Amino acid sequence: MRYQTDFAPQHLNDAPRVVQLGSWTLHYQAFSRQAEDNREPVLMLGGAFQSFRSFGVEVQELLPHHPVILLDLPSQGGNLQLAPELSLEQLADLIAAFAEELRLPPLMPIGLSYGSALAALFAARHPQRCARLLLAGITAFGRPGARRMLEEGLDLLAEGQVLRFAQGALTGLINPLRLDETGISPVFRKALLRQMQRLSPQEVERYLQNSRRLLDFPGFTRHPTCPTLVLAGEYDHFTQPWEHAGFAAACTDADCALIHNGDHLAQFEQREACASFYRPFLQGTALPLASPGATRLARNRLDRLERRQEPRVAPLNRRGRLLHAEAGEWSVDVSELGFFGGLVQGALPADLPSRGWRLQAGDLPALDVLALRHHGDSLALVFPHTDAAASEALAAQVVRAEPHAVAYA
Structure with a gap:
Protein backbone atom coordinates (compact mmCIF):
# COMPACT_ATOMS: atom_id res chain seq x y z
CA MET A 1 0.00 0.00 0.00
CA PRO A 144 -39.68 -5.72 15.01
CA GLY A 145 -40.52 -2.01 14.86
CA ALA A 146 -37.31 -1.18 12.98
CA ARG A 147 -37.89 -4.03 10.53
CA ARG A 148 -41.43 -2.85 9.81
CA MET A 149 -40.17 0.66 9.10
CA LEU A 150 -37.45 -0.64 6.80
CA GLU A 151 -39.93 -2.88 4.97
CA GLU A 152 -42.33 0.02 4.52
CA GLY A 153 -39.57 2.12 3.00
CA LEU A 154 -38.86 -0.63 0.48
CA ASP A 155 -42.55 -0.90 -0.40
CA LEU A 156 -42.84 2.85 -0.92
CA LEU A 157 -39.80 2.92 -3.20
CA ALA A 158 -41.13 -0.05 -5.18
CA GLU A 159 -44.37 1.92 -5.65
CA GLY A 160 -42.48 5.01 -6.79
CA GLN A 161 -43.46 7.04 -3.72
CA VAL A 162 -40.01 8.55 -3.24
CA LEU A 163 -41.21 11.69 -1.43
CA ARG A 164 -43.05 9.68 1.22
CA PHE A 165 -40.10 7.33 1.57
CA ALA A 166 -37.71 10.25 2.07
CA GLN A 167 -39.87 11.83 4.78
CA GLY A 168 -40.04 8.57 6.71
CA ALA A 169 -36.33 7.82 6.31
CA LEU A 170 -35.44 11.31 7.57
CA THR A 171 -37.41 10.72 10.77
CA GLY A 172 -35.54 7.45 11.30
CA LEU A 173 -32.15 9.10 10.94
CA ILE A 174 -32.88 12.33 12.82
CA ASN A 175 -35.14 12.21 15.88
CA PRO A 176 -37.37 15.29 15.40
CA LEU A 177 -38.38 15.38 19.07
CA ARG A 178 -34.77 15.98 20.14
CA LEU A 179 -33.53 18.63 17.73
CA ASP A 180 -32.82 21.10 20.55
CA GLU A 181 -30.63 18.54 22.29
CA THR A 182 -28.84 17.17 19.23
CA GLY A 183 -28.35 20.55 17.61
CA ILE A 184 -29.35 19.40 14.12
CA SER A 185 -30.10 22.51 12.09
CA PRO A 186 -33.14 22.97 9.82
CA VAL A 187 -30.72 23.56 6.93
CA PHE A 188 -29.06 20.17 7.44
CA ARG A 189 -32.41 18.37 7.72
CA LYS A 190 -33.67 20.00 4.53
CA ALA A 191 -30.47 19.14 2.67
CA LEU A 192 -30.66 15.49 3.74
CA LEU A 193 -34.35 15.35 2.81
CA ARG A 194 -33.61 16.78 -0.65
CA GLN A 195 -30.81 14.26 -1.13
CA MET A 196 -33.19 11.37 -0.44
CA GLN A 197 -36.00 12.87 -2.53
CA ARG A 198 -33.67 13.12 -5.53
CA LEU A 199 -32.36 9.57 -5.56
CA SER A 200 -31.70 8.39 -9.10
CA PRO A 201 -33.20 5.06 -10.27
CA GLN A 202 -29.80 3.44 -9.78
CA GLU A 203 -29.49 4.90 -6.25
CA VAL A 204 -32.98 3.61 -5.43
CA GLU A 205 -31.99 0.15 -6.62
CA ARG A 206 -28.83 0.23 -4.51
CA TYR A 207 -30.83 1.23 -1.43
CA LEU A 208 -33.32 -1.57 -2.08
CA GLN A 209 -30.53 -4.13 -2.37
CA ASN A 210 -28.71 -2.94 0.75
CA SER A 211 -31.88 -2.87 2.82
CA ARG A 212 -32.88 -6.35 1.68
CA ARG A 213 -29.47 -7.57 2.84
CA LEU A 305 -30.04 -1.61 29.78
CA GLU A 306 -33.53 -0.13 29.85
CA ARG A 307 -35.43 -0.99 26.70
CA ARG A 308 -38.21 1.52 27.26
CA GLN A 309 -37.27 4.70 25.49
CA GLU A 310 -40.25 6.62 24.18
CA PRO A 311 -42.92 8.02 26.53
CA ARG A 312 -46.44 6.97 25.56
CA VAL A 313 -49.50 8.66 27.07
CA ALA A 314 -53.22 8.03 27.07
CA PRO A 315 -54.68 11.00 25.15
CA LEU A 316 -57.44 13.04 26.76
CA ASN A 317 -59.81 11.91 24.01
CA ARG A 318 -59.21 8.19 23.69
CA ARG A 319 -61.83 7.53 21.05
CA GLY A 320 -60.37 6.80 17.66
CA ARG A 321 -61.01 5.15 14.33
CA LEU A 322 -58.79 2.72 12.47
CA LEU A 323 -59.31 3.14 8.73
CA HIS A 324 -58.35 0.96 5.77
CA ALA A 325 -59.43 1.65 2.19
CA GLU A 326 -60.14 -2.02 1.50
CA ALA A 327 -60.55 -3.74 4.88
CA GLY A 328 -62.98 -1.22 6.39
CA GLU A 329 -63.25 0.95 9.49
CA TRP A 330 -63.29 0.15 13.21
CA SER A 331 -63.83 2.16 16.36
CA VAL A 332 -60.88 1.80 18.75
CA ASP A 333 -59.77 3.03 22.14
CA VAL A 334 -56.37 4.75 21.92
CA SER A 335 -54.76 3.56 25.13
CA GLU A 336 -51.20 4.70 24.38
CA LEU A 337 -49.91 7.31 21.97
CA GLY A 338 -46.32 8.35 21.33
CA PHE A 339 -44.46 9.87 18.43
CA PHE A 340 -43.10 6.60 17.07
CA GLY A 341 -46.04 4.32 17.82
CA GLY A 342 -49.06 3.55 19.92
CA LEU A 343 -51.47 0.95 21.21
CA VAL A 344 -55.18 0.70 20.41
CA GLN A 345 -57.92 -1.59 21.74
CA GLY A 346 -60.89 -2.76 19.74
CA ALA A 347 -62.86 -5.67 18.28
CA LEU A 348 -60.55 -6.10 15.31
CA PRO A 349 -60.48 -9.09 12.95
CA ALA A 350 -57.60 -11.54 13.31
CA ASP A 351 -56.37 -11.25 9.71
CA LEU A 352 -55.58 -7.55 9.53
CA PRO A 353 -53.60 -6.31 6.49
CA SER A 354 -50.14 -5.12 7.50
CA ARG A 355 -50.18 -1.93 5.37
CA GLY A 356 -52.58 0.77 4.27
CA TRP A 357 -53.92 1.80 7.71
CA ARG A 358 -54.67 5.27 9.03
CA LEU A 359 -55.48 6.18 12.61
CA GLN A 360 -57.87 9.03 13.38
CA ALA A 361 -57.17 10.00 16.99
CA GLY A 362 -58.81 13.02 18.61
CA ASP A 363 -58.25 16.23 16.69
CA LEU A 364 -55.02 15.03 15.05
CA PRO A 365 -54.90 14.66 11.28
CA ALA A 366 -55.18 11.05 10.14
CA LEU A 367 -51.89 9.27 10.82
CA ASP A 368 -50.42 6.58 8.58
CA VAL A 369 -49.79 3.50 10.73
CA LEU A 370 -48.29 0.04 10.35
CA ALA A 371 -49.68 -2.92 12.28
CA LEU A 372 -46.96 -4.43 14.48
CA ARG A 373 -48.42 -6.86 17.05
CA HIS A 374 -52.02 -8.06 17.38
CA HIS A 375 -52.99 -9.92 20.56
CA GLY A 376 -56.65 -10.31 21.44
CA ASP A 377 -58.25 -6.88 21.26
CA SER A 378 -54.89 -5.03 21.42
CA LEU A 379 -53.01 -3.80 18.38
CA ALA A 380 -49.54 -2.23 18.62
CA LEU A 381 -48.79 0.28 15.88
CA VAL A 382 -45.77 2.10 14.52
CA PHE A 383 -45.92 5.39 12.64
CA PRO A 384 -43.89 5.51 9.39
CA HIS A 385 -44.03 9.35 9.37
CA THR A 386 -44.44 9.65 5.62
CA ASP A 387 -46.65 12.77 5.95
CA ALA A 388 -44.71 15.76 7.28
CA ALA A 389 -47.76 17.79 8.38
CA ALA A 390 -49.31 14.88 10.30
CA SER A 391 -45.97 14.11 11.95
CA GLU A 392 -45.56 17.71 13.09
CA ALA A 393 -49.05 17.74 14.59
CA LEU A 394 -48.38 14.49 16.46
CA ALA A 395 -45.01 15.76 17.70
CA ALA A 396 -46.64 18.91 19.07
CA GLN A 397 -49.21 16.86 21.01
CA VAL A 398 -46.63 14.41 22.35
CA VAL A 399 -44.35 17.22 23.52
CA ARG A 400 -47.24 18.93 25.36
CA ALA A 401 -48.42 15.73 27.05
CA GLU A 402 -47.34 14.80 30.54
CA PRO A 403 -46.14 11.16 30.32
CA HIS A 404 -47.33 8.71 32.90
CA ALA A 405 -46.46 5.47 31.11
CA VAL A 406 -43.69 4.25 28.86
CA ALA A 407 -43.76 1.70 26.06
CA TYR A 408 -41.53 0.44 23.27
CA ALA A 409 -42.20 -0.30 19.60
Missing part, protein backbone atom coordinates in the same frame (compact mmCIF):
# COMPACT_ATOMS: atom_id res chain seq x y z
CA ARG A 2 1.27 3.44 -0.92
CA TYR A 3 -0.54 6.26 0.86
CA GLN A 4 -1.31 9.74 -0.39
CA THR A 5 0.45 12.21 1.91
CA ASP A 6 -1.03 15.61 0.96
CA PHE A 7 -4.53 15.20 2.40
CA ALA A 8 -6.99 18.06 2.04
CA PRO A 9 -10.79 17.71 2.30
CA GLN A 10 -11.22 18.50 -1.41
CA HIS A 11 -9.24 15.35 -2.26
CA LEU A 12 -12.24 13.31 -1.15
CA ASN A 13 -13.90 14.50 -4.37
CA ASP A 14 -11.10 13.00 -6.48
CA ALA A 15 -11.55 9.84 -8.51
CA PRO A 16 -10.91 6.89 -6.19
CA ARG A 17 -8.33 4.19 -6.61
CA VAL A 18 -9.75 0.90 -7.85
CA VAL A 19 -9.10 -2.73 -6.90
CA GLN A 20 -10.60 -5.53 -9.00
CA LEU A 21 -11.36 -8.72 -7.07
CA GLY A 22 -12.76 -11.19 -9.56
CA SER A 23 -15.93 -9.63 -10.95
CA TRP A 24 -16.16 -7.10 -8.11
CA THR A 25 -14.83 -3.55 -8.20
CA LEU A 26 -13.82 -1.84 -4.95
CA HIS A 27 -13.13 1.90 -4.63
CA TYR A 28 -10.80 3.34 -2.02
CA GLN A 29 -8.71 6.30 -0.98
CA ALA A 30 -5.76 6.00 1.39
CA PHE A 31 -4.02 8.77 3.35
CA SER A 32 -1.12 8.97 5.77
CA ARG A 33 1.63 11.35 6.84
CA GLN A 34 4.13 9.02 5.14
CA ALA A 35 3.86 7.22 1.81
CA GLU A 36 5.07 3.88 3.21
CA ASP A 37 3.35 3.17 6.51
CA ASN A 38 3.21 -0.22 8.20
CA ARG A 39 1.02 0.87 11.08
CA GLU A 40 -2.48 -0.56 11.52
CA PRO A 41 -4.79 1.63 9.38
CA VAL A 42 -8.22 2.92 10.28
CA LEU A 43 -10.78 1.73 7.73
CA MET A 44 -13.91 3.89 7.28
CA LEU A 45 -17.15 2.11 6.31
CA GLY A 46 -20.06 4.52 6.00
CA GLY A 47 -23.85 4.33 6.03
CA ALA A 48 -26.52 4.28 3.35
CA PHE A 49 -26.38 7.96 2.33
CA GLN A 50 -22.69 8.61 3.01
CA SER A 51 -19.78 8.99 0.62
CA PHE A 52 -16.07 9.69 1.07
CA ARG A 53 -16.95 13.40 1.29
CA SER A 54 -18.84 12.70 4.52
CA PHE A 55 -15.61 12.02 6.43
CA GLY A 56 -13.40 15.04 5.83
CA VAL A 57 -13.35 16.07 9.50
CA GLU A 58 -12.77 12.49 10.69
CA VAL A 59 -9.83 11.95 8.34
CA GLN A 60 -8.20 15.18 9.53
CA GLU A 61 -8.79 14.14 13.15
CA LEU A 62 -7.27 10.68 12.68
CA LEU A 63 -4.28 11.38 10.40
CA PRO A 64 -1.86 12.66 13.08
CA HIS A 65 -1.96 9.20 14.66
CA HIS A 66 -3.09 6.67 12.04
CA PRO A 67 -3.13 5.89 8.33
CA VAL A 68 -6.72 6.16 7.08
CA ILE A 69 -8.40 4.18 4.31
CA LEU A 70 -11.89 4.92 2.97
CA LEU A 71 -13.51 1.98 1.23
CA ASP A 72 -16.61 1.67 -0.96
CA LEU A 73 -17.65 -1.92 -1.59
CA PRO A 74 -19.97 -2.69 -4.53
CA SER A 75 -23.24 -0.71 -4.15
CA GLN A 76 -21.76 1.42 -1.34
CA GLY A 77 -21.04 5.16 -1.35
CA GLY A 78 -19.76 6.26 -4.73
CA ASN A 79 -19.35 2.70 -6.05
CA LEU A 80 -22.16 2.26 -8.56
CA GLN A 81 -21.62 -1.46 -9.19
CA LEU A 82 -24.80 -3.33 -8.26
CA ALA A 83 -24.45 -6.54 -6.29
CA PRO A 84 -27.88 -8.06 -5.60
CA GLU A 85 -26.44 -11.55 -5.22
CA LEU A 86 -24.01 -10.62 -2.43
CA SER A 87 -25.04 -11.10 1.21
CA LEU A 88 -23.73 -9.04 4.12
CA GLU A 89 -21.37 -11.90 4.95
CA GLN A 90 -19.99 -11.96 1.39
CA LEU A 91 -19.46 -8.20 1.41
CA ALA A 92 -17.59 -8.55 4.71
CA ASP A 93 -15.42 -11.23 3.10
CA LEU A 94 -14.60 -8.76 0.30
CA ILE A 95 -13.07 -6.49 2.95
CA ALA A 96 -10.74 -9.33 3.92
CA ALA A 97 -9.91 -9.97 0.26
CA PHE A 98 -9.16 -6.25 -0.17
CA ALA A 99 -6.77 -6.35 2.79
CA GLU A 100 -5.04 -9.44 1.40
CA GLU A 101 -4.75 -7.98 -2.10
CA LEU A 102 -3.06 -4.82 -0.78
CA ARG A 103 -1.04 -6.71 1.87
CA LEU A 104 -2.38 -4.57 4.66
CA PRO A 105 -1.61 -5.09 8.35
CA PRO A 106 -4.57 -5.81 10.65
CA LEU A 107 -7.23 -3.14 10.19
CA MET A 108 -9.12 -0.94 12.63
CA PRO A 109 -12.56 -0.60 11.01
CA ILE A 110 -14.94 2.20 11.93
CA GLY A 111 -18.44 1.09 10.91
CA LEU A 112 -21.28 3.59 10.92
CA SER A 113 -24.97 2.64 10.54
CA TYR A 114 -25.16 0.18 7.61
CA GLY A 115 -21.38 0.03 7.68
CA SER A 116 -21.49 -1.19 11.28
CA ALA A 117 -22.95 -4.54 10.21
CA LEU A 118 -20.21 -4.98 7.59
CA ALA A 119 -17.44 -3.97 10.01
CA ALA A 120 -18.72 -6.27 12.76
CA LEU A 121 -19.08 -9.22 10.39
CA PHE A 122 -15.57 -8.62 9.03
CA ALA A 123 -14.18 -8.62 12.58
CA ALA A 124 -16.09 -11.77 13.54
CA ARG A 125 -15.31 -13.74 10.36
CA HIS A 126 -11.67 -12.61 9.93
CA PRO A 127 -10.29 -12.00 13.43
CA GLN A 128 -6.67 -12.25 12.27
CA ARG A 129 -7.23 -9.23 10.01
CA CYS A 130 -8.92 -7.00 12.59
CA ALA A 131 -6.91 -5.25 15.32
CA ARG A 132 -9.66 -3.06 16.78
CA LEU A 133 -13.30 -2.36 15.96
CA LEU A 134 -15.36 0.80 16.41
CA LEU A 135 -19.11 0.74 15.76
CA ALA A 136 -21.89 3.36 15.87
CA GLY A 137 -25.52 3.17 14.80
CA ILE A 138 -25.63 -0.62 14.97
CA THR A 139 -27.94 -2.24 12.40
CA ALA A 140 -29.13 -5.73 11.45
CA PHE A 141 -30.37 -6.93 14.81
CA GLY A 142 -34.02 -7.34 13.88
CA ARG A 143 -36.11 -5.26 16.32
CA LEU A 214 -30.20 -6.23 6.31
CA LEU A 215 -33.66 -7.82 6.35
CA ASP A 216 -32.28 -11.15 5.09
CA PHE A 217 -29.43 -11.23 7.60
CA PRO A 218 -30.15 -14.07 10.10
CA GLY A 219 -28.01 -12.61 12.86
CA PHE A 220 -24.54 -13.15 14.25
CA THR A 221 -23.45 -16.73 14.88
CA ARG A 222 -20.24 -15.42 16.44
CA HIS A 223 -19.16 -12.00 17.65
CA PRO A 224 -15.91 -10.06 17.41
CA THR A 225 -13.11 -11.09 19.75
CA CYS A 226 -10.84 -8.07 19.18
CA PRO A 227 -11.03 -4.96 21.37
CA THR A 228 -14.32 -3.29 20.42
CA LEU A 229 -15.90 0.07 21.19
CA VAL A 230 -19.59 0.72 20.58
CA LEU A 231 -20.93 4.30 20.56
CA ALA A 232 -24.68 4.70 21.15
CA GLY A 233 -26.63 7.91 20.62
CA GLU A 234 -28.79 8.64 23.66
CA TYR A 235 -31.84 9.53 21.53
CA ASP A 236 -31.26 7.13 18.63
CA HIS A 237 -34.65 5.56 17.96
CA PHE A 238 -33.70 3.68 14.78
CA THR A 239 -30.88 1.70 16.42
CA GLN A 240 -31.57 2.08 20.10
CA PRO A 241 -29.04 2.29 22.96
CA TRP A 242 -30.00 -1.09 24.44
CA GLU A 243 -29.26 -2.73 21.08
CA HIS A 244 -25.77 -1.22 21.07
CA ALA A 245 -25.20 -2.33 24.65
CA GLY A 246 -26.51 -5.82 23.94
CA PHE A 247 -24.09 -6.24 21.05
CA ALA A 248 -21.19 -5.06 23.21
CA ALA A 249 -22.18 -7.57 25.90
CA ALA A 250 -21.99 -10.41 23.36
CA CYS A 251 -18.43 -9.49 22.30
CA THR A 252 -15.36 -10.91 24.01
CA ASP A 253 -13.69 -7.58 24.77
CA ALA A 254 -16.05 -4.63 24.27
CA ASP A 255 -17.02 -1.34 25.85
CA CYS A 256 -20.10 0.73 25.15
CA ALA A 257 -20.31 4.50 25.59
CA LEU A 258 -23.56 6.47 25.64
CA ILE A 259 -23.26 9.73 23.68
CA HIS A 260 -25.49 12.28 25.35
CA ASN A 261 -27.65 14.49 23.13
CA GLY A 262 -26.91 12.29 20.13
CA ASP A 263 -29.18 10.16 17.98
CA HIS A 264 -28.45 7.94 14.96
CA LEU A 265 -25.96 10.50 13.61
CA ALA A 266 -24.22 10.98 16.96
CA GLN A 267 -20.72 10.91 15.44
CA PHE A 268 -21.60 14.03 13.43
CA GLU A 269 -23.84 15.73 16.02
CA GLN A 270 -21.50 15.31 19.02
CA ARG A 271 -18.09 14.99 17.43
CA GLU A 272 -15.98 15.88 20.45
CA ALA A 273 -17.90 13.61 22.81
CA CYS A 274 -17.39 10.69 20.40
CA ALA A 275 -13.74 11.59 19.83
CA SER A 276 -13.07 11.62 23.58
CA PHE A 277 -13.62 7.86 23.47
CA TYR A 278 -12.43 6.83 20.03
CA ARG A 279 -9.10 8.70 20.29
CA PRO A 280 -7.77 6.66 23.24
CA PHE A 281 -9.47 3.49 21.99
CA LEU A 282 -7.74 3.53 18.60
CA GLN A 283 -4.41 4.31 20.26
CA GLY A 284 -4.81 1.44 22.70
CA THR A 285 -4.87 3.54 25.87
CA ALA A 286 -7.34 3.41 28.74
CA LEU A 287 -10.84 4.70 28.10
CA PRO A 288 -12.31 7.34 30.41
CA LEU A 289 -15.21 6.35 32.63
CA ALA A 290 -16.89 9.56 31.49
CA SER A 291 -16.08 12.67 29.52
CA PRO A 292 -18.04 15.83 28.71
CA GLY A 293 -21.02 14.59 26.72
CA ALA A 294 -20.47 10.84 27.06
CA THR A 295 -20.61 8.08 29.66
CA ARG A 296 -19.02 4.64 29.57
CA LEU A 297 -21.53 1.96 30.56
CA ALA A 298 -20.57 -0.59 33.18
CA ARG A 299 -19.82 -3.98 31.64
CA ASN A 300 -22.12 -5.79 34.10
CA ARG A 301 -25.07 -3.63 33.01
CA LEU A 302 -24.74 -3.95 29.25
CA ASP A 303 -27.31 -6.70 28.85
CA ARG A 304 -29.73 -5.07 31.29
